[in-house]
Amino acid sequence: MSKVQLFSRTIDELSGLIREKEVSPVEVTKATLERSKNLNEQVNAYINITEDQSLAMAMEHEKEILNGNYRGKLHGIPMALKDIFYFEGEVATMGSKIHQDFIPDYDATVVSKLKEAGVIFTGKLNMHEYAWGATTTNPHYGPCRNPWNLEKIPGGSSGGSGAAVSADMTIASLGTDTGGSIRIPASSCGIIGLKPTHGRVSKYGCFPLAWSLDHIGPMTKTVTDAAILLEAIAGFDRNDPTTVDVPTAAYTKNLNEDIGGMVIGINEDYFFRNVDPEVESLVRAGIRKLEDRGASVVHVEIPSLKNAEFAELITIMTEASTVHHANLKERAQDFGEDVRLLLEAGEVPSAVDYLQAQQIRRKLDVEFAEAMKQVDVMITPTLPFTPIDIGADTLSLNEEIVNFLDHIIRFTLPGNLTGLPSLSIPCGLSNGLPVGMQIMGKAFKEEDVLRAAYAFEKTNPMNGMKPKLSESKLV
Template sequence: MSLFDMRLSEIHNRLANKELSVSELTEASFRRIADTDHKVGAFLALNEDGARKQAAELDAQLASGGERGLLFGLPGGLKDNMVTEGLRTTCGSRFLENYDPIYDATVVQKLRKAQSVTIGKNNMDEFAMGGSNENSAYRPARNPWNLERVPGGSSGGSAAAVAAGQVYFSLGSDTGGSIRQPAAYCGVVGLKPTYGLVSRFGLVAFASSLDQIGPITKNVEDTAYVLQAIAGHDERDSTSADVNIPDYLSALNGDVKGLRIGVPKEYFGEGIDPQVKEKVLEALKVFESMGAVWEEVSLPHTDYAVAAYYLLASSEASSNLARFDGVRYGVRAENPANLLDLYRRSRSEGFGAEVKRRIMLGTYALSSGYYDAYYKKAQQARTLIKRDFDQVFEQFDLIIGPTAPTTAFKLGEQINDPLTMYLNDICTIPVSLAGLPAISVPCGLADGMPVGLQIIGKPFDEPAVLRAAHAYESHTEHHNSRPALS
């Protein structure tokens, strides 16, 4: 068994009993990356000196009997849109290929307080815009289950790193499914918390009303540990929710008897792979065997979700990415003729095709004469989508369905077909528009590729989501499956 196949509690026991050191864990991570990342492409930058220094300090603390943090000694990865002091942050873009931040994101500070070890920055679609990790300006990440297939996106590198056994956990960001979809494609666990539960301070913004940071791990218990470490109010983030943070680990009691589950018929319509549907229905039978009850429900405005999302997210991206002008940081065009030429050439040379596509779409939707027809209508559709969820949650505790309509597709198969690529997020986007918590857990294989089960909860009801996911996991073995690469 790989060290990174063990549960967090097992690792902590080994550390406490002096059977293992943090330095050994860290070196195991770097060896695994050296052996596999030329195939997987999960990392854009490694923090070798910094990680080894962190490990040595934690080993000294362990030897002296000091108090151990929640994630003590665990090697972790960070999606490359979370700023890290002294460690390059590129957002997968040529525009930021020379950007070295001078401060840490709040989640990075929280991980340091929890005493994890930062191994490096994970590959991603440029500025988190994409669903396959093929939009990275540096190289595509690949799925450890099949190197000819995508790992999903935009947090594809984060999910691939965990699936390949390179790190113990990683953090991704989810705007329309960018944690859950790659977790499903790579056969790992990915949680998108309620919007506002985890601080976005230091997360390079794509769509500010949608972006949310969350953990990717190999099992639900470890997800609860990581969420416990990173959740909480942050006065530096104006969208951070000032709510009490419960003990997420205490929610993992396995009791789902009497749990009421709604299953949206819209999530099983046209475009859903029959094998994916079959695996989700099998998962519902497992819940039945544990005493839960489920019933088909309707989320009638689901059909409008993808269109509303891409108008809203692109509009916010148009505004957020206006700061990348070649003046303050990032690439700068050489010998511009004037200020406008500097803006035009810096942005043309720095941004990739997908980022330009979304900036153009968002700028158009916000422009005079089109704002009411597009942006305002999309906001109204968002309200209706949220009301759909509210109405279902009046009678049900959770909503369950597939995470993605298919398993991971082949590299290059959809990169020139943006509309088809966007439709891969049909099951995850409505949840993001409503700001709800949702987790993806493995629920089997279809033609040798992982299938993800999505469990959706009420706002700030992560305990119920984690409890259901953990109970399902404890009654199945899907989370123990590993790719051939491992």
């Protein structure tokens, strides 16, 4: 089997081949590492490729599988994660200069779970510094580039994860999401990004951005792979007081269930206002495809969405500045300029602002819960526009110049404020750049979101298209 075939495969495909011993973990790992080394100069998705360590790990797992100890679908799968998760004894930079030599002495819960499942780690992926931004134009480790167009951002903050999955530099990845940081790069890079329900996945050993909004979730090539990864990482954890002891589902089991009778909620006032016309058209076409498969559409009202941006901005800014307060006092010059400014600005809002933001969140919780009683899922565009040029911080949206950061999180932030599960799935290309469709579900009902996404994926919305990259060292 050629290397090209191996690195471009999914978890689901590779797991069958590894289980049947048709492919070895060492072969897959070598192919993925070679692909990553050849492309990293262009894409800059990795901060660090841990070649020797991952090959040693692959050999151990290969031996174990040959001895008949196959652990399950993730056994022998090479994977790189965002450099925000703690690995015992390994540097975790969080994309920063301040933490460039930080070595945690324990594994994050998601890392332990993936280690137990037999994942082989190939390195640490680039990210927006401390996850506080959505471009992944990192001043310390260089800008990460969008594999669909290397002049464009991959989105962020999990931009390295989005770019690496899209460019086949990892089989799958994990990201973190505080205002959209899984779904924004997923949409921008044409992959699946799932932010599970708040409390579904432990954040123990993951550096915080804003603790009440932070989530961890899968970033993958397919919906099935997202379900496989969620099965592996979901669950209550005594080390994380925000996890909820709710039974997890067998997320891969019911993906193929008929969506006939599924009710989709649409909110026009907030989620379809001030959107790029081509993005809007692709998302509406996506909804029609689900209607063709038997789903129906109803319109839902969520009045407090008019205050959602205030609630998100106040909460994320002030919580992030609380996390970084000591370093802002002592080492302000060691932050990148954009993050320093956001952290300084986060010192300014008042306690009244913060508490009003939490009151708005309560209103949103109640209104979303009410709206969700009428529907199984809600569908929205993931982003109002396609990725911008690296280095830009404004853009023209419907003939108005707008601030990038304020607008990029408009449709993703309600998922963070309420904690409801939300997934981005590619629904086509606009000017050669991917467009994402967001599917939101009820609390702890990731299975509904995944089922709708799986049905949509079967319509082949990307028509098999992938980014065209040449491996300079191979040519």
